[in-house]
Structures are given as structure tokens and as C-alpha cells.
Amino acid sequence: CKVQVLEGGGEILDSEKPHFTRKQIKDHWRLGCQCKVKGDLKIKVPESVMGVKEWECEVISNKNVSSFIKEFKVALPPGEHMDFVPGSYAQIKIPAYDCIDYDKDFDKDLIGEEYIGAWKKFNILSLKAHNPEPTVRAYSMANYPDEGDIITLTVRIATTPFLPRPQVGFQNVPTGIASSYIFSLKPGDKVMMSGPYGDFHPNFTSGKEMIWIGGGAGMAPLRAQIMHMTKTLHTTDRELHFFYGARALGEAFFLEDFWELEKEFPNFHFHLSLDRKDPVADAQGVKYYEGFAVNCIRDTYLKDHEAPEDCEYYLCGPPMLIKTVTDYLDSLGVDPESIMYDNFG
Structure with a gap:
């Protein structure tokens, strides 16, 4: 129920602030369910709604x-x-x-x-x-x-x-x-x-490195963004990394899409993590990290990254995945405004 209230509605409540970045608060974003209407309001309706x-x-x-x-x-x-x-x-x-x-x-x-x-x-x-x-x-x-x-x-x-x-x-x-x-x-x-x-969209013009992190059915919007950045826009001047976690190889999907992208785009890298050692993946010669996605991105990439705070992060998956990843990124000094996510229960 997020809405941009340009005039009226009073000051943002403390209960609303955790749901927004500092920039969003400055730009007058509110939770519609918390905004009491006592007079005329001036709101900004996204063009996408129309x-x-x-x-x-x-x-x-x-x-x-x-x-x-x-x-x-x-x-x-x-x-x-x-x-x-x-x-x-x-x-x-x-x-x-x-x-x-x-x-x-x-x-x-x-x-x-x-x-x-x-x-x-x-x-x-x-x-x-x-x-x-x-x-x-x-x-x-x-x-x-x-x-x-x-x-x-x-x-x-x-x-x-x-x-x-x-x-x-x-x-x-x-x-x-x-x-x-x-x-x-x-x-x-x-x-x-x-x-x-929705507004869970990539930043097409920043030029920054893009890192996607997802799990389970959270694959959906991340696949859409990655395929568009590569197949449609042919992005070759930005580093692109996708970290995806599943319980087992049989629970992961759309893998062929990303393996093909790795062959076609040298700047795209796919990182699969499986919760535990997977005999099926081993038999098929599938490369994977044994453990959770947040551990994969930490151990195999960000711990040696020169400037993780300069990257953009796009997250989608269960609430626990979102929390563990955002907590980890916060510990690295990543600004919340550089972390976009689509959270679901």
C-alpha cells in the first residue's frame, strides 16, 4: 500500500519508516494504510498504473x-x-x-x-x-x-x-x-x-555491477530482468552475477537459460547453490556450491570484492533469504538504496 503523498497526510509515522529508504522518505512516500485523511491530499499516481x-x-x-x-x-x-x-x-x-x-x-x-x-x-x-x-x-x-x-x-x-x-x-x-x-x-x-x-525494476543506466540473488519461486522476476538485460539489451559493459539457491538440483529450474547466457555473454556469471551435497548433480557434472545462497555469495565472491558497496543488488525469495542477505550486505556497508527486493511469504 505504498503511495507518494505530495501534500497533506501529515508527517510520516515511526511505524512507516522501516518500510522505506531515506530517499523514499525524503520523496514523501507513505504507507496508505497508515496515512490518515483529514483533508485534501495530493498524490502522485505512477504512470504504470494507468x-x-x-x-x-x-x-x-x-x-x-x-x-x-x-x-x-x-x-x-x-x-x-x-x-x-x-x-x-x-x-x-x-x-x-x-x-x-x-x-x-x-x-x-x-x-x-x-x-x-x-x-x-x-x-x-x-x-x-x-x-x-x-x-x-x-x-x-x-x-x-x-x-x-x-x-x-x-x-x-x-x-x-x-x-x-x-x-x-x-x-x-x-x-x-x-x-x-x-x-x-x-x-x-x-x-x-x-x-x-509493481516497481521492482532494474536500473538500466547506472552502469554499476548488477548482482541478483534468489531462491525457490523467487526465480521469476530475476529471470525476467536478467534475460532482458542480456537477450534484449545485449548488455556487455556491466558485470552481471546471478546467485540462485535450491534444496537440490531437482528443485532448481530454468538452469539451461543461464548456462546458455554464460556461453554467450562473458560478463554474465551464474552461481548455483544447493543446500547439501547432491549425488544427482555430481553424477551430471553440474557445478554448484554446497550451502545456502548467502554463504555462496559471501564465500565465492563478495569476501574478495574490492567494493561491494558500489554494486546493485536485486533479491527475490522467501523472507528468511531476504533478511539474511540484507543483513550481510549491511555488514559490508552497502547502502539500503542499492538493495532492491521482492519479498514474499
């Missing part, structure tokens, strides 16, 4: 790219186009539904033989989802503009949490409303999408 459109899109692909993450791809209606900056997000309307039965309503061929074993192992196909009223969810887009009039999302299934060990089974907590709906969709289905939204 370009938001809604479409009925057609699902063209919905395959798993890891055990529990789908690459969900839709096509805009013929003749329609979305102007967006890589790193933006889209919204999808989730209709009310009585019941989505994972076993009956999820296409197991779309999950894939490679991944269905994990679903059976944890008895996830026994779950059901219910949604009594329509809602909307936001997901970062993994596609970049030159890929055409499509929207690509990476969506992790939000299952019911497991009971604490040694108990077996699931807690009495609802499954994810949106992810269950998206996982049930098949090519040819229609969905309501809107966009673009």
Missing part, C-alpha cells in the same frame, strides 16, 4: 518445473499487448469453488513422472481445497517483453503444513486457495489476468 489492463487469457502451458513449482503460462487475447518493465507482477482472479480434489483435479501428466513420486511420498494428492468467495492473487512475471504476448508465472503449491514429528499427517489448516486453483488448470482453460504492476 497502463494496467485486464484480459481473459488462455492457458497454453502448466507444467511442473520442480517437485512443487509450476511454470504457468497464458496467452493474451489476439491483438492484445502488455507494455511492462521486467520485474513487474501480474494479478490472477481466483473464482469461488466448492472443492478442488488434488487427486482428481490435478493432471498428473502435467506434474510429470519426474516429480509425481514426491507427491505420493508425502501423500499430497490426498489434499483438497475450498474457496467460498472470489479473490485475487499477485505473482511476479518470469517472462520478459521480447518473449511475446504471454504471461509466465512460477507458482509453488501451498499445501497444508505437516504435523510435528513423530506424528504423521497434515495439520488442520486450509491449503492454498490460489495455488490449488492454478495447479488444477489445463491448457485451453480461460483465466482472468491483469497487469502490469
